[in-house]
Amino acid sequence: MSVSDPHLLALLRAIRLRQSAPDAAAAGEADTAAALSEIARNQTARKKKEAQVAEQADAGTPPYFSKHRAAEEDTPRGGSAGLLWRGDPSAVMGRANLRNARSAIPPIGGITPSGPTTPVPPIPALEGVRPPEPPGTDFPPQLPPRSFPSRRPRTSGPVRRAAGRDGMDPADDAALRDIQRNLSTSITFAGGVEDVAERLWNALHQAQPALLSSLPGTAPTQRADLARALTWLVHHLADPPAVVSGCARLGAVLAECGLQWNRLQLVGAALAEATRAGMPPGSWRQDFDQAWRWAWQHTYEWIVHGGTLVAYQPTIWDVEVVSHEQRREDLAVIGLRSLLPMPFRPGQFARFEVPEIPGVWRPYSLAGAPHRDEYIELHVRAKSETGVSGTLVHHTRRGARLRMTRAEGDMGLPDSRGILMIAGDTGVAPMKAMLAELAARGDTRQTVLLWSVRDQTELYDIDALTELAARVPGATVIPVVAEEPSGPYMSGPITDAVTTYGDWSRYEIYLAGPPQMLAKTTAALLRLGVKPDQMHYDPPE
Template sequence: MRQGETRFLNTTGSDAYDEYHALLARQDAMRLRRQMLFPARPPSPTAVPAQVAGCSYDGGADQQTITRYLPLVTPFSDLIAHLYEAMFEGHPYLRGLFPDSMEFQRVHLERAFWYLIEHLDRPDEVAVFCARLGRDHRKLGVRPVHYEVFEAALAEALRRSAGERWTEALEQAWLRMLRFAVAAMVDGADEALAEPAYWNGTVTDHQLRRPDLAVLRVRTAEPYPYRAGQYARLQSPLLPHTWRPYSLACAPRPDGELEFHIRCTGSGGVSEALVAHTRVGDPLRLGPAQGSMTLDDGLTRDVLIVAGGTGWATAKALLEELALRRPPGGSTHLFLAARTLDDLYDTAALAESERGRPWLRVVPVIGEGPGAAEDGTVADAVARHGDWSRHHAYVSGPPAMVTAMVRRLTAMNLPADRIRHDPVDGTVLPPSPGSVRSTVDLRTGSNT
């Protein structure tokens, strides 16, 4: 074992964890075979009645009820603490399916609650969102019975949080919301039975570009389907059960090799494990590709790409794909932000991206030191360089940069449906009177 790995690796239950996933894979294979032989699938054991699972579900009414009683169950940190306590008290074996530190899961669940509440009056959007979530949760070993346990734990948590002010209306609105979400998640998981729950990969190259930043190349045992601009959740064997999202830094390649740019954002987390304690030949696990920051089929407009930090990974992948299928005569502008010149960690690849591509213009925006831009922030630089209202825009990088850039582009009359960006790790805001407000993202910018 390499120096420094002992504080990461927790072997307790890891063999049982692998055996559990092997069992689930066999069960999924049998379910898929039954589906192929008998396409008429029986209802899921956790499926909700048709009037709830379908478009007739009155999410708006439940949204109003949940919002009215929010003061009884917020802050959600307390509700979620009660939920996990109740779940593990009744089913101690479930604790082994979670990482040692539950903080990321608590934040993740809090954002999911806010998302559901804010969008509950748009059930079609919620169903699509939850179907993707169900597909992704297969890698965690989540089964329909676990949703039933979660529902019972949520009901108990609502009672503990609300105390004497608990009401039947409060609980039933929450449970209807959960059942609607679960039905979509189960459907999403079932639709993904033909693909692996996760992909096993091997690190083929590991380059430290800075002490806190590494470029990894990974080859999977089976073909890994994805599109340029998407991201994948990675799990290191040094931190079992712990998954973090990272952008793919390449378009699909004939050799199937994948590239990731990882910046260490904290001590003891996945990013440190990947940057400082991972070597060539080490195994990794990859969840299914996610994200909609992809080029439209039949792209006809010019493209604007704004990237900062390791957001360059997404930009690099998009440029690779644009080189293959950009519209005839179309142009692309790339604004690449960095704090200093030294923070441009992938200059060789950047130079290669420019070489022989007259349709591409690259504008570095350096924040301080030699070569510092006179324009100020990258948002200022973009605003001063032209009219982007007829472009398709792609923004990737630190959350604050992405937020500022999206706001600036919107103010410059670029329609929101033509701005695609990395999900932003925002702060969950409490509801204001008469409304529900939140900034929600299940792919956080804090990749520790």
């Protein structure tokens, strides 16, 4: 049934009015008769127009104009082709009443009687009145009810989860434990982890000497690092998240050391060989060989992955406090050991964070020999018991853990020229690192350290500095005490000592200390003819 046909709508309206209002029967009959008469009249007019179109086609009139002319004639002269009832179905209103109420109810389409009317397109005529269809066919048939999967009823028992750890299959956990057992057993048969690490270091030193030379430390410290690494790997192999995290951090550290990844490709085979070489004849098994090669392949992948992250995030080292000496009430010398290789040049500094104040980093110069061992020394003076410095001096004890960033600073030992070091207060820490490096190298060049302090009690590290200078043939340590009594040491301001000890134009000069001391000393050196590019210091923060 077409709901856009005005004639059928008129019939439906008449039937609806007849059912809802008995006194509207006459109006319904009039509507019905009018609708039927319009249907018959339209059919006769349509047949007549079809005949005219055929005659015009035979006479040569274009069909386009004849079609639109016929459409114009189909449109009633008095207005639109029909009206829809928009009121209450129970109201009594026939065609005559609609004609009288035309000013009150506008036609459909938003056209107001007083405004301009938009032409209504022609409505095609009906071919004939269709008999009423059986009940129930006026609307589309109902769709079959949709079936949804039944929801599993809740049970009061606990939900069972997979037995594997971190989403792994239980069979994978069992395989990891088997590999872990083979690694541990093979190390035991090979004489222990220290013997395996020593043979591994010897093999790498012979096959890849550049690999070991890029890492800090001497041969004994590197062997100890390898032994700790093997122990850690065997203990954590059955815990994949720990292996991934640890290898990624190691990769970041190796990248900071400048290690090239292709030098690590032979480590797996060297591991298997270092283990096999320590076993009695006939005790080496194929599953031992496969376990070592498999373990190294996966370890190598995560090490390289961690190394690639250095370009996107800062590298952080965990360090352990191995000594804490309160040299003065407000000053402490703190010994640290890095848990992973820590590369730095003598004279550089790093930023440290204490657990008590997370997110706050403070710079401190690094005293120690980076190419000798993993020992790092901090000289910290605190004005109060709060803050990072106050925590390090007054509240940090042996065994505590700190975090540090990569080393920074442009200070470093020159290749061949003489060296003048000028330090004030705890600025002697980077100078101590350079002295230790000269002692480790056996360097014989002329080196002078001027250490400026306020009084003799501030010479908190004079014994260690004197011992280091004794191991460097051309080194001299000269304390300069500003206030009397100066005892056996030189007295007066540091600028007087700089001008007293001759010509420094052929020396590389390194300065560290309070900002006021740096400003006065650099000005004095410029007056002595020292060029600015000969002076090296890190800007104070």
